[in-house]
Amino acid sequence: MAIKIEMFSDFICPFCYIGFETVRKLKPEFDLEIGWRGFQIHPEWPADGVPAESFRPEMTAEARRAVWTRIQTMAEEVGLTMRPPTLLTNSRAALEAAEFAAEIGKGEAFEERVYSAYFAEGLNIGQAAVVMDLATEVGIARDELTSAFTSNRYAMRIKNNAMIASNRNVDGVPTFFIGEYPLVGAQGMDVMRQILGRYVRRLGAAAQ
Numbered sequence: 001m002a003i004k005i006e007m008f009s010d011f012i013c014p015f016c017y018i019g020f021e022t023v024r025k026l027k028p029e030f031d032l033e034i035g036w037r038g039f040q041i042h043p044e045w046p047a048d049g050v051p052a053e054s055f056r057p058e059m060t061a062e063a064r065r066a067v068w069t070r071i072q073t074m075a076e077e078v079g080l081t082m083r084p085p086t087l088l089t090n091s092r093a094a095l096e097a098a099e100f101a102a103e104i105g106k107g108e109a110f111e112e113r114v115y116s117a118y119f120a121e122g123l124n125i126g127q128a129a130v131v132m133d134l135a136t137e138v139g140i141a142r143d144e145l146t147s148a149f150t151s152n153r154y155a156m157r158i159k160n161n162a163m164i165a166s167n168r169n170v171d172g173v174p175t176f177f178i179g180e181y182p183l184v185g186a187q188g189m190d191v192m193r194q195i196l197g198r199y200v201r202r203l204g205a206a207a208q
Contacts, residue, residue, distance in 0.1 A: 008037045008176075010041045170182075
């Protein structure tokens with residue numbers, strides 16, 4: 001029996017990238033059906049980006065390094081190489097494009113490419129031109145994505161995701177719903193495996 005997981009996430013969240021890769025790696029082991037819901041956490045940030053040090057300016061350089069040491073350690077556990085972005089940018093264009101990519105069966109490949117572009121290559125995913133280039137790399141036609149952007153259909157989906165998140169008391173990312181059970185925050189591979197294993201056993205007991 002497939003396990004359905006919904007993940008509310010944003011491309012500018014490093015823990016979302018880790019959570020994304022963790023469930024991808026566990027997908028064949030647990031026969032996961034994963035639904036990605038884009039949930040924008042900083043709509044106020046401009047598409048051109050703001051310097052990373054301007055966010056939470058009260059943090060010392062040492063504190064920032066400590067946070068990223070933790071993030072990089074978690075990332076390495078799932079085979080990712082991540083670097084702290086120098087620009088914090090608006091994720092709206094990337095989230096809308098991800099909705100379109102999911103609709104045509106390229107959602108997971110596109111999401112992986114965007115995360116890597118932002119956290120490994122330092123690209124500014126707030127710029128529509130950058131998002132377009134990333135989309136073409138995973139086989140999405142540029143003219144089709146242009147039409148998707150202008151349709152306003154996928155912008156509405158991001159708004160709908162925010163409403164669904166609010167109704168389900170989601171106020172941060174990543175948030176996973178394993179069936180109807182919420183799980184907040186990125187988990188290590190072993191921890192997530194244990195959580196999924198318990199869920200499978202609970203389903204099995206309920207079916208008896």
